[in-house]
Amino acid sequence: MKFATRAIHAGQEADPATGATITPIYQTSTYTQEGLGEHKGFEYSRTSNPTRAALEACLAALENARYGLAFGSGMAATSAVLSILRPGDHIIAGDDLYGGTYRIFERVIRPMGITIDYVPARETGAYQAALRPETKLIWVETPTNPLLALVDIAAVANIAREHGARLVVDNTFATPYLQRPLDLGAHIVVHSTTKYINGHSDVVGGAVLTSDEQAYTDIKFYQNAAGGVPSPFDSWLVLRGVKTLAVRMRQHCENAMRIAEFLAEHTLVRDIYYPGLPAHPDHELAQRQMAGFGGMVSFAFDGTRADVDTFVRHLKVFALAESLGGVESLCCHPASMTHGSIPAEERERRGVTDTLLRLSVGIEDADDLIADLDQALQAVAATRSTAISGAAR
Ligand SMILES: *Cc1c(COP(=O)(O)O)cnc(C)c1O
Numbered sequence: 001m002k003f004a005t006r007a008i009h010a011g012q013e014a015d016p017a018t019g020a021t022i023t024p025i026y027q028t029s030t031y032t033q034e035g036l037g038e039h040k041g042f043e044y045s046r047t048s049n050p051t052r053a054a055l056e057a058c059l060a061a062l063e064n065a066r067y068g069l070a071f072g073s074g075m076a077a078t079s080a081v082l083s084i085l086r087p088g089d090h091i092i093a094g095d096d097l098y099g100g101t102y103r104i105f106e107r108v109i110r111p112m113g114i115t116i117d118y119v120p121a122r123e124t125g126a127y128q129a130a131l132r133p134e135t136k137l138i139w140v141e142t143p144t145n146p147l148l149a150l151v152d153i154a155a156v157a158n159i160a161r162e163h164g165a166r167l168v169v170d171n172t173f174a175t176p177y178l179q180r181p182l183d184l185g186a187h188i189v190v191h192s193t194t195k196y197i198n199g200h201s202d203v204v205g206g207a208v209l210t211s212d213e214q215a216y217t218d219i220k221f222y223q224n225a226a227g228g229v230p231s232p233f234d235s236w237l238v239l240r241g242v243k244t245l246a247v248r249m250r251q252h253c254e255n256a257m258r259i260a261e262f263l264a265e266h267t268l269v270r271d272i273y274y275p276g277l278p279a280h281p282d283h284e285l286a287q288r289q290m291a292g293f294g295g296m297v298s299f300a301f302d303g304t305r306a307d308v309d310t311f312v313r314h315l316k317v318f319a320l321a322e323s324l325g326g327v328e329s330l331c332c333h334p335a336s337m338t339h340g341s342i343p344a345e346e347r348e349r350r351g352v353t354d355t356l357l358r359l360s361v362g363i364e365d366a367d368d369l370i371a372d373l374d375q376a377l378q379a380v381a382a383t384r385s386t387a388i389s390g391a392a393r
Pocket residue numbers: 073074075076098100101141145170172173191192193194195204205206
């Protein structure tokens with residue numbers, strides 16, 4: 001079956017107990033057993049729950065994975081993958097990571113005796129050069145956050161495989177609709193289902209998908225041991241959200257392209273980051289590796305932090321908010337919001353400057369989104385000309 005069909009049906013046969021067409025919310029912690037050791041496959045809901053199991057099967061089907069595991073957040077999914085490491089192990093990570101991933105690497109994993117080296121995300125050779133005998137994981141996001149650089153998944157997967165390490169791809173930004181890392185040779189996919197997978201900004205959740213049996217066994221062990229699982233209701237909401245992933249992603253991509261083209265032409269915009277633009281340094285790789293260019297657009301003002309503040313205050317349709325991937329458009333200031341936990345010099349060095357904004361382009365009418373950006377940019381231009389005439393006086 002093709003993607004859009006799997007998103008609606010995989011793991012979601014009619015309920016065996018009642019025939020309910022939609023997977024029920026099995027809001028139960030425990031399950032009555034017939035006799036000693038005799039049950040229907042469920043004993044306790046930290047270990048497994050039918051609503052969660054349906055979600056896990058559906059997400060696995062979308063990533064072409066043999067196994068799926070759902071978590072209570074993207075970070076719970078990330079920490080479950082990291083649980084397979086032991087003191088002395090080494091991680092190579094792309095350098096433009098979700099702030100929370102950087103935080104768990106630096107503040108939780110490193111103090112446990114695991115070392116991490118960051119390499120420029122788009123430089124394939126840098127991953128090879130950073131390998132050490134104790135390298136166990138290579139960890140990448142692509143497109144990266146917030147600068148939307150691409151990692152050549154197939155090439156980095158090869159480097160990992162030849163070394164006997166595993167490549168983990170955080171596929172949150174692209175979603176399996178646009179990019180399937182396991183098909184390209186990656187070993188483990190991580191998602192914050194909070195974002196596009198659920199798509200309605202009403203759940204925090206995560207998932208791990210893999211066809212690597214040993215990794216699955218170890219991560220599933222940790223899922224049950226540590227217990228960072230999603231509730232039955234949240235599992236159900238994500239199952240409901242993911243049904244429309246294909247249509248949503250098509251609209252996100254279409255709207256984002258129009259907005260990127262609009263911003264690229266604007267005099268107040270200094271840099272624009274969108275892999276769909278032919279001028280983007282990874283445009284060719286994006287065409288090869290992705291089925292569309294995604295809904296995230298970042299841009300930097302030719303101006304000051306004060307201009308950024310004027311701009312965000314004037315937005316009416318775009319909300320100034322963290323997160324991404326919902327049907328509604330959001331605007332985020334990475335330096336003070338999502339990437340606030342990265343030290344300032346480190347941030348600037350990576351290009352996450354004070355005038356950078358990241359848009360999560362929703363699926364509203366693109367004309368309204370462009371009009372909103374346009375009027376907020378005009379407000380910036382107006383404050384600037386007032387400041388100039390004031391100075392001349
Ligand atoms: C949001 C996000 C995470 C963390 O997910 P939570 O659901 O917020 O815990 C990890 N990676 C990326 C790329 C994200 O955008």
